[in-house]
């Protein structure tokens with residue numbers, strides 16, 4: 001069932017001229033120089049004088065080991081962006097290597113455009129160095145403040161799923177992603193390799209992962225770094241990828257190998273897409289990926305005090321410590337930084353020389369300025385039907401039963417119909433179980449793997465389906481985050497007790513949002529992340545105790561009310577109103593808790609009236625539309641008359657929420 005890509009798509013083994021190698025290597029040296037400067041210097045940024053102790057920062061904080069590999073990747077991606085006019089941006093899985101990304105943003109001028117005081121001259125360079133890893137200024141990780149980034153990367157594991165989320169419904173986009181070999185050991189990352197089975201080559205973009213096999217983590221070898229080459233190749237072939245190995249440490253040879261591998265991937269991606277699009281045949285291809293085996297801390301100090309550093313775990317953070325008090329260490333850093341020959345790279349003013357600027361893509365083709373990485377700029381509001389049309393009509397409250405999520409399913413079906421390229425629904429194999437199955441009338445579930453005849457009988461799968469179902473809460477959450485941060489809309493539904501699987505992702509996303517929304521004015525608002533928590537503790541029927549846990553709200557309620565909201569609609573009609581509100585909102589995580597079982601309707605819409613009336617419950621601003629807040633009593637009276645503690649839980653949450661700023 002593979003697409004045949006017979007046409008030759010292999011570039012020459014040595015695609016670069018000697019001049020190109022020299023220029024790309026010089027650009028790479030400039031990046032690495034800036035990385036080292038960020039880690040070490042607070043004065044003398046261009047080494048115009050010999051380094052002295054007072055030129056060094058008092059505290060040395062940050063990560064070196066991953067940087068040179070990531071800057072190497074970036075320089076090579078720039079070459080193909082220019083050559084093929086690609087719409088591409090970059091995700092740094094080992095996001096602790098912020099210097100790698102920052103150095104490129106800075107050299108491309110994007111950083112100075114966003115933060116003018118970090119100008120592209122000696123003064124700006126010094127300010128960049130000083131601000132790095134300094135309290136209240138630049139984080140040592142790729143934070144939301146970094147232009148061109150949608151991925152914080154502090155908590156490892158989500159880079160690949162973010163990349164796929166960004167690529168869905170963006171047929172022109174390529175999202176390159178560096179995956180750390182340590183990061184690859186995490187559960188979320190390990191399962192996300194399967195995302196290639198959900199990428200439709202006709203309507204989606206492409207994700208070429210670059211596994212950065214530098215062999216070490218903080219203080220250990222990596223699992224993938226110590227298995228034999230055949231095993232690793234087979235592993236990725238088994239995941240459905242076509243791996244291309246780039247291995248070595250000699251820069252000149254490595255530039256040739258990397259240029260050939262990157263170009264092969266781009267040509268292969270184009271060929272896959274052209275074939276699928278021209279034949280309208282979206283079967284699953286074997287997408288290309290790169291395995292980059294290069295030394296950790298490449299080009300840095302080889303040894304310090306008789307201990308190996310380069311190509312070892314000791315290169316992970318600051319490779320040479322105690323530079324102010326130890327003249328030998330100071331000398332090592334000075335020789336290391338001068339080995340990049342900064343005077344050849346920057347002019348007297350501290351600006352990158354024009355020959356090297358010529359290697360950069362321009363305008364929005366710069367990965368640091370790609371508009372998809374500030375997705376709110378591209379966001380269009382959803383075209384929503386009137387939710388009132390989906391309300392269950394009753395004449396009096398408490399006289400009729402309905403499943404809240406079933407009613408929501410009908411609404412979401414039509415939301416999907418009206419927004420077929422900017423809206424997706426995500427669930428870990430539970431859409432139908434959560435009674436949202438009516439969505440399938442508008443769109444089936446994405447499935448690019450082979451089909452069996454019996455699938456026609458109710459499996460509801462199709463290559464162009466827009467409902468995303470895979471049994472990995474991590475991958476789904478990652479996809480949704482990537483989809484939202486690149487300007488689209490979505491809803492995730494999951495069983496209440498298993499929402500805990502993404503506790504930590506929820507934490508990280510809320511923190512990203514809090515920074516992006518409250519502190520970074522150049523980031524445009526993105527659609528809210530809507531989490532429907534259903535199959536509730538109260539009505540688990542056959543599932544019992546393992547499926548009972550209302551604790552996800554504990555996690556939610558300790559986050560800032562500036563970016564999080566909890567909604568507890570007691571019935572179908574209130575849920576519809578809440579869903580309508582949440583799908584319109586921006587820059588929040590909306591957690592909607594609503595059951596799938598039949599419940600008495602307490603919010604009513606008379607046959608003759610247009611708006612639902614009655615009582616609902618929300619933790620949020622009093623402006624929550626169409627929902628009169630604080631009728632937990634009401635819901636309690638109907639649903640849980642024997643649970644008086646429910647009320648005190650509410651007050652505890654309300655207290656916590658208001659303490660954090662509501």
Ligand SMILES: Cc1ncc(C[n+]2csc(CCOP(=O)(O)OP(=O)(O)O)c2C)c(N)n1
Pocket residue numbers: 063065066094096154155156157179180181182183184186212214216217218222296316
């Ligand atoms: C989920 C998670 N667990 C642990 C850490 C702590 N940590 C930071 S960097 C790192 C090693 C990462 O190794 P790798 O992904 O290979 O990156 P690189 O070696 O290129 O720096 C660890 C364990 C983390 N950031 N996230």
